Amino acid sequence: MLCILILVFWVANSTFARGDHNPNYSCDFGDAPTVTQITEPIDHSETPSWDGRRDMLYYVDVHTGRVLSYNYDTGKVHSITLGSGSIGPVVQTKNKDVLLVGFNRSIVAVEWDGKNNMSKKTVLTQVSDRFPDSHFNDGKTDKNGRLWWGTMGLTPDIQNQGALYKITSQNLNKPDVVISPVNVSNGLAWNKANDKFYYINFPARKIFAYDFNLEKGEISNQKVVFDLEDHKQLSGKPDGMTIDIEDNLWIALFGGGSVIKVNPTTGQLLNKIAIPAQYVTDTMFGGPNLDILFVTTFKYTLTDEQKKQQPAAGALFAVKILKTKGRPVFEAFRKCEMRKISWFHCNYHQIK
Numbered sequence: 001m002l003c004i005l006i007l008v009f010w011v012a013n014s015t016f017a018r019g020d021h022n023p024n025y026s027c028d029f030g031d032a033p034t035v036t037q038i039t040e041p042i043d044h045s046e047t048p049s050w051d052g053r054r055d056m057l058y059y060v061d062v063h064t065g066r067v068l069s070y071n072y073d074t075g076k077v078h079s080i081t082l083g084s085g086s087i088g089p090v091v092q093t094k095n096k097d098v099l100l101v102g103f104n105r106s107i108v109a110v111e112w113d114g115k116n117n118m119s120k121k122t123v124l125t126q127v128s129d130r131f132p133d134s135h136f137n138d139g140k141t142d143k144n145g146r147l148w149w150g151t152m153g154l155t156p157d158i159q160n161q162g163a164l165y166k167i168t169s170q171n172l173n174k175p176d177v178v179i180s181p182v183n184v185s186n187g188l189a190w191n192k193a194n195d196k197f198y199y200i201n202f203p204a205r206k207i208f209a210y211d212f213n214l215e216k217g218e219i220s221n222q223k224v225v226f227d228l229e230d231h232k233q234l235s236g237k238p239d240g241m242t243i244d245i246e247d248n249l250w251i252a253l254f255g256g257g258s259v260i261k262v263n264p265t266t267g268q269l270l271n272k273i274a275i276p277a278q279y280v281t282d283t284m285f286g287g288p289n290l291d292i293l294f295v296t297t298f299k300y301t302l303t304d305e306q307k308k309q310q311p312a313a314g315a316l317f318a319v320k321i322l323k324t325k326g327r328p329v330f331e332a333f334r335k336c337e338m339r340k341i342s343w344f345h346c347n348y349h350q351i352k
């Protein structure tokens with residue numbers, strides 16, 4: 001059954017992709033990676049974040065203001081709507097009932113158990129007053145609980161209206177600007193030692209690395225560690241990414257119908273997994289063993305013809321048998337929590 005699904009996906013994929021998918025897709029169980037569609041398609045699934053406390057993957061539908069949860073145990077998807085605007089990222093906090101969500105240029109704390117109605121929401125801060133039409137795009141939490149969240153202009157082709165911010169429970173009133181300007185702030189990851197920070201400035205076909213000082217929360221010494229221009233067979237542009245326990249990056253190729261695995265230390269391209277959707281938006285390891293690569297995709301701007309050719313575009317996919325796994329994501333604003341005040345209370349109090 002699985003084998004047939006994979007074949008169907010691969011055949012569907014090969015009808016629209018421009019060229020470079022690996023045709024050696026094997027049905028050899030236990031060996032080759034498998035790619036499975038696990039949800040119904042939505043317009044633009046993005047910024048997946050795995051929460052092992054609930055066996056749940058949170059993600060968003062960027063243009064409909066929805067935060068979604070995929071329950072790994074039941075396969076069910078639930079959602080809440082924050083309003084009309086651009087949504088994402090979504091990250092978890094020390095309190096498993098409180099998520100932080102990007103809504104336009106604001107960070108909103110949302111009380112939600114991933115299933116029932118949202119019980120409360122509070123705006124914690126707003127950034128980028130200079131660019132009123134800009135909005136958050138991607139963001140992650142570092143080991144010390146700081147948010148590294150970045151913005152973009154109204155659409156991806158609007159240039160130089162984005163920035164990467166560093167947000168802590170102390171600087172909510174005026175978050176630090178870390179990189180500015182950028183086009184579309186994207187694709188963040190830290191290595192295991194927490195001395196490297198990886199970053200994508202979409203639509204540049206490059207992966208950047210910085211030295212990372214965890215104690216100070218500072219980055220320096222920007223370098224290009226992988227340039228898609230050196231791999232002409234790779235189409236598309238790097239979008240979101242995640243990192244595995246061996247510190248290799250898993251990068252979504254928007255327009256490239258695939259996820260690539262790259263060693264950022266040697267610059268080697270290690271693997272390429274075809275996904276049956278041309279626009280692949282982001283990746284995240286999850287599942288009870290953190291060994292499933294969840295992949296989000298997009299159908300928002302597809303023509304009717306393209307939607308017919310790639311009916312699964314917009315769905316969430318699970319890639320298994322990758323022979324590696326990820327690390328759990330960090331929870332936001334931990335220091336505040338460590339003062340024994342409930343997380344929500346703590347931040348709510350600070351913005352009063």
Ligand SMILES: *[C@@H]1O[C@H](CO)[C@@H](O)[C@H](O)[C@H]1NC(C)=O
Nearest residue numbers: 019020021022023024025233
């Ligand atoms: C597919 O497998 C054949 C035989 O092992 C190999 O020669 C070829 O390069 C492979 N193709 C790709 C795209 O990896």
Ligand SMILES: *[C@@H]1O[C@H](CO)[C@@H](O)[C@H](O)[C@H]1NC(C)=O
Nearest residue numbers: 079080081115116117118119
């Ligand atoms: C959730 O919200 C809907 C719509 O506002 C409402 O009809 C329903 O009763 C609510 N459910 C719970 C459990 O509060």
Ligand SMILES: *[C@@H]1O[C@H](CO)[C@@H](O)[C@H](O)[C@H]1NC(C)=O
Nearest residue numbers: 083084085086104132133134
């Ligand atoms: C979000 O931003 C868009 C673009 O600037 C705007 O049209 C929309 O009204 C905003 N939504 C809210 C709730 O402010």
Ligand SMILES: *[C@@H]1O[C@H](CO)[C@@H](O)[C@H](O)[C@H]1NC(C)=O
Nearest residue numbers: 159160181182183201203204
């Ligand atoms: C934004 O994109 C344009 C076109 O790709 C590029 O020339 C420019 O350098 C980019 N800006 C930044 C800040 O990266």
